[in-house]
Amino acid sequence: MNIIEISNLTHQLIGGKPILNNINLTVEEGEFIVVAGANGSGKSTLFKQLNGLLIAGKGQVKVDGVFVADDLKRARQKVGMIFQEADSQIVGETVFDDVAFGPENLGLPAEDVGRVVNRTLDLVGLLDLKESPPHILSGGEKRRLAIAGVLAMAPRIIVFDEPFSNLDYPGIQQVQTQMAALHSEGHTILVATHNLETVVGMADRLILMQEGEIVKDGPFYEVVHFAEEFGVYLPQSVRSRGEFQAWLKR
Amino acid sequence: MAQTITFHFQPGTSFLHQMDPRCKIICLALVSLSTLKAVTAGLLLLTLLFAVLAWDADLPGKTIFFELRYFGLFLLVVFISNCLTQPGTPIYSLKGINITREGVVEGLFASWRLALIILMGLLFSVSTRPKDIRTAIEHLLAPIPFVPEKRIAVMMGLIVRFIPVILGTTREISDAQRARAIDQRKNPILRMSRLVLPVMRRTIGRSQRLADAMESRCFDENRPTPPLKMVRTDWQAITLAVFFHIILQSI
Incomplete structure (x- = not known):
């Protein structure tokens, strides 16, 4: 079943060239998709269309059978977005308050909010820090808090925009673990990243973008070999030995 | 990890932790007003009140002094400026600059008053969740016409x-x-x-x-304000704060 359907989507700023140009894309429920491309290729703009943060002038975006523009609240509940910079996404004065922000906006009663927040914090391993102010958290913990804030709204699709940027190795591992767990629970995962190495072994499908267009779309291990053509670093772990030596000589 | 900063909530079960946040704001305002006019007896009484509440809230003295070290510098500046600017009987003179007895006394009182207000603020913030402060302000501003209380609370x-x-x-x-x-x-x-x-x-x-x-995350400015409930001890605390205020004004 297609949970996301995008047809003929073009997003253009007035007088500028298209940021997204005639995008057609379908995503099946439960897929793990990586969207890669050089800076300015349109990955973040594409993701913002899924959540209704941007509405394109041309084309249509459907999430779970409903046009995003017709019901923004529903779209935002279905599609959880985790932004590149966790610090800008955390709005609560404490860890608990931040995770409660979404459920409160959805109008959940206070007792339910408390229950949902505690369960979600437990899930991401931050329950012990629930009374802490977010600024004392490490980079990995902040990213996990951002994930918890989204999970508390019970989305079916989770969109990660450059989730590994500015993270140390333990931080990357923490986010990878969360992603894998969410995927195994049946969530549809979309990840925009430059660093394909971090998603090797997890992703089912890879979409390469260039100048607002989808230039390659297919199974991860087939498409990944085209990565360098479109300005994305090819992970060492998928290079053959010969390719790797040629790359080193180059 | 970033540094922990002063004035942030610490969970607990003290009397202050259990008080309604609106009641705490009203009491804090009354106590601060009382402090501004209080003299020796009043300041001693308020210092004792602070000590009891700090002990009950389990606020270690060492932490208080460490966290407030920068305010200490501010209090020193207040003290010195009073010493040098108040007219009165000089106790020390250097190149036309006089330190007066009245200045020293006034400087000590001013620093004491300011220190008490800062410390009461510290007690308030360590015993109140930021979200409760926000909710309390939303409730307190709600009856005032033309004040967008929800927007102010979100901004805070x-x-x-x-x-x-x-x-x-x-x-x-x-x-x-x-x-x-x-x-x-x-x-x-x-x-x-x-x-x-x-x-x-x-x-x-x-x-x-x-x-x-x-x-x-579906932010809506008009989301419902979480309910707050004042209990008997809250009303008793406000009555006591008003009584304290009147007594200290009359001393």
């Missing part, structure tokens, strides 16, 4: 959340500029403008991303 919450982030950004930019020898520039206005402009640029960029993040 965001200020509390983002002050450490903006301070971190400022420190980062300042370090980067010092690494490129900004210290060598003698003009303080130029140095300040080189710091302020990038900080503002990054803060404005961050506010745009924050707006996106809030919108993506």
